[in-house]
Amino acid sequence: MRQGHIDFPRIFIAGLRGGAGKTILSIGIIAAWRRLGKSIAPYKKGPDYIDAGWLALAAGRPCYNLDTFLVHRSDVLRSFLTHTHPHDIAVIEGNRGLYDGIDTEGSTSSAEVAKLLKTPVVISLDCTKTTRTMAAVVSGCLQFDPDLRIKGVILNRIAGLRHEENLRKNIEHYCGVPVVGAVPKLDAQNFPERHMGLVPTPEHSWAVTSVDAAAEVAFRYLDMASLERIAVEAASDPVPVEFPLPAPQLDVTIEGTKPVIGIIRDSAFQFYYPDNIEALKDAGAEVVFLSAFDAGPFPAVDALYIGGGFPETHAERLEGNAAFRAGLKARAEAGMPIYAECGGLMYLGEALVVGGRRYAMAGVLPVVFGLSERPQGLGYTLVRVESENPYYDVGTEIRGHEFRYSRVLEWRGDDRSLIFGMERGTGFIHGRDGISYKNVLATYTHIHALGLPNWAKSMVAAAAAAKRARFSR
Numbered sequence: 001m002r003q004g005h006i007d008f009p010r011i012f013i014a015g016l017r018g019g020a021g022k023t024i025l026s027i028g029i030i031a032a033w034r035r036l037g038k039s040i041a042p043y044k045k046g047p048d049y050i051d052a053g054w055l056a057l058a059a060g061r062p063c064y065n066l067d068t069f070l071v072h073r074s075d076v077l078r079s080f081l082t083h084t085h086p087h088d089i090a091v092i093e094g095n096r097g098l099y100d101g102i103d104t105e106g107s108t109s110s111a112e113v114a115k116l117l118k119t120p121v122v123i124s125l126d127c128t129k130t131t132r133t134m135a136a137v138v139s140g141c142l143q144f145d146p147d148l149r150i151k152g153v154i155l156n157r158i159a160g161l162r163h164e165e166n167l168r169k170n171i172e173h174y175c176g177v178p179v180v181g182a183v184p185k186l187d188a189q190n191f192p193e194r195h196m197g198l199v200p201t202p203e204h205s206w207a208v209t210s211v212d213a214a215a216e217v218a219f220r221y222l223d224m225a226s227l228e229r230i231a232v233e234a235a236s237d238p239v240p241v242e243f244p245l246p247a248p249q250l251d252v253t254i255e256g257t258k259p260v261i262g263i264i265r266d267s268a269f270q271f272y273y274p275d276n277i278e279a280l281k282d283a284g285a286e287v288v289f290l291s292a293f294d295a296g297p298f299p300a301v302d303a304l305y306i307g308g309g310f311p312e313t314h315a316e317r318l319e320g321n322a323a324f325r326a327g328l329k330a331r332a333e334a335g336m337p338i339y340a341e342c343g344g345l346m347y348l349g350e351a352l353v354v355g356g357r358r359y360a361m362a363g364v365l366p367v368v369f370g371l372s373e374r375p376q377g378l379g380y381t382l383v384r385v386e387s388e389n390p391y392y393d394v395g396t397e398i399r400g401h402e403f404r405y406s407r408v409l410e411w412r413g414d415d416r417s418l419i420f421g422m423e424r425g426t427g428f429i430h431g432r433d434g435i436s437y438k439n440v441l442a443t444y445t446h447i448h449a450l451g452l453p454n455w456a457k458s459m460v461a462a463a464a465a466a467k468r469a470r471f472s473r
Contacts (some may be wrong), residue, residue, distance in 0.1 A: 001245070006081050006239035009231040012045075012119045014094035015126075016137065021156040022124040023051050025183070025267060026093035027217035029227060030058040031211050033089060036224075041088040043080065045113050046095035047380070047401040047446065049271040049308070055093060058211045062274040065381035066092065066117075069108040069380050070399050073116060077241045079450060080117055080273070089231050099144060102380065111148050118239050120151040120230050122180060128157050129168055135170040138177060151230045152217060154181040154222065180230070181222035184240050251455070252284040252464035254471055259285050259463035262301035266291035269343055271308035271446070278457035280305070285463060292318055292347065298327025302470070303337035303463035306344025308446060312406070314372055315352050315359035325362045332364045332440050336464035337390060340442040345428075345435070346406055348442050353409060365435055365442060368410040377402035381425030381433075381445045389419050389436045391458040398452060400445035402426060411437040420445070439466070 013029065014245060015022040017439055030040045042055035042063040047070060056063040064083050066076050084090045094110030098121070114121050123141065127134055142150055158164045164182045171179055218224065252259055261280055265272065280287055290299055293314075309320055318325075330461035332348075340348050348364040354371055385396040392398070398420070407451065408429050420427065420434035420443060427433035427444060434443040439462060449456050 001380040002243045004081050004239040004241045006241060007235055008084055008088060009235045010090040011231040012114045013094045013373045014098040014119045014121050015124045017097045020124050021127045022093055024214055025124050025154060026210055027054050027058045028214035030091050031215035032218035032224060035215055039088045041084040041090040043092040045092055045110050057207055065101060066113050068112060071450040076451045081241045111145055115148055118237050120149045120234050122152040124154045124156050126157050127155050131166045132170045134167055135174040138171055138175045150177060152178050152180040155179060156183050157185045158182050181313055183221040252460055254467050259302040259460060259467045260288055261285045261303045261305055261463050262288050262290045262299055263294050263305045265289045266293055268292055268311045268314040269307050269309040273448055276449040283456040283460040285460045292324055293321055298331060302467040306347060306459045308342035311343045311346050312354050315354050319359040328362045329364050335439050336468055337439040339459060341446050342404055342444050345442040345444060364440060366412040367408060369406045370409040372405050372407050375405055375424035376407045377404045377444055382423040383420040383433060383445055384423055385419060386421050389417040389441055390439050390462050391441055400447045402444045404444060
């Protein structure tokens, strides 16, 4: 074992519920500090792609997720230390309410992660139609878990100066916690919401303009000096982190070249944890990015990873690229390793029905998907691998998550090809998930590579085997 220390400035932006404004405030804080020449390491607590994409855009570097359900606590610590540079300020945005977890102990909550990282918390308070009562709310948060370091609050959605003064006096008098910002009700035009969060950044050219607008909000309404002081004070309270000695790497090169894994990343498929892509590289693969909108023949890759996204908003364009769909199906039938999550699963189906119209997809799997107005799967999943497949040993427990509005309209496959038994979550159909076909595995469950280290190794091994077979022909 070798040891490092989390001894850099850090701050955690939390809320009392989802939709309390913490994402826009986090984006603004990051963008404002970056404009001042500071180096910011962005993090998102919990399973999330959309908020993380905005935080990454604001910081100008990848945003990593910190989640104690998907990933062991020791790996969360290592990830936080590994992805923060010595001169960074780490900004973590929470999810849901500060103390919201999966049980009465608050497991997986924002508070749990903040305590694990010994990071001071600033709470975004939605102050709509309330004054002195908000002091009681803050007091309750302070007393609920005295080990949590709540170091400031931001008054959000205030109605005017009189409202702000009333809130500020009561909170600072009764709670002894400084008010480090007061933000009025903002026009939501720059940050429209879709499904479970903000619109994904790759879908709109105005994303940079929105980040700039958030920075202006931070400069105008937040006490940036006090926020920086809170973050810097945390550096004096280091957290020890242990790193195990690295395991020997398998040599997967064939005739001096690495197996190539293609990742479809475009405005239709954009939900990837940076850790997953890095894990594939660390396991020995060369990674190339593709688009399902690309013209021409299907690219020469040894394996394919298709993440989640919103294929339903691009259904016509995906259907229109018949050559790519046909090439993908041909490669799947020939045995190319393919791993697909959620939106990727939908793309591998026969069709996607949107607004009453049926759009042809890749046709690899005998399933037709439709859309619902309400979530069909939302939250953490726990699945058990029950049958043979190219990527997981039988008996493996997979901790993941599902976020989807899509649903199965037609399933003409054999339920025996569904290799995951659902112990938590909705899954694909009939309490099961994970369609296994040849070297394809497609599932609604998203995984995080730090929580499943063998996934990347198996994916790269399958790609290497496919490359080796191609060379031997």
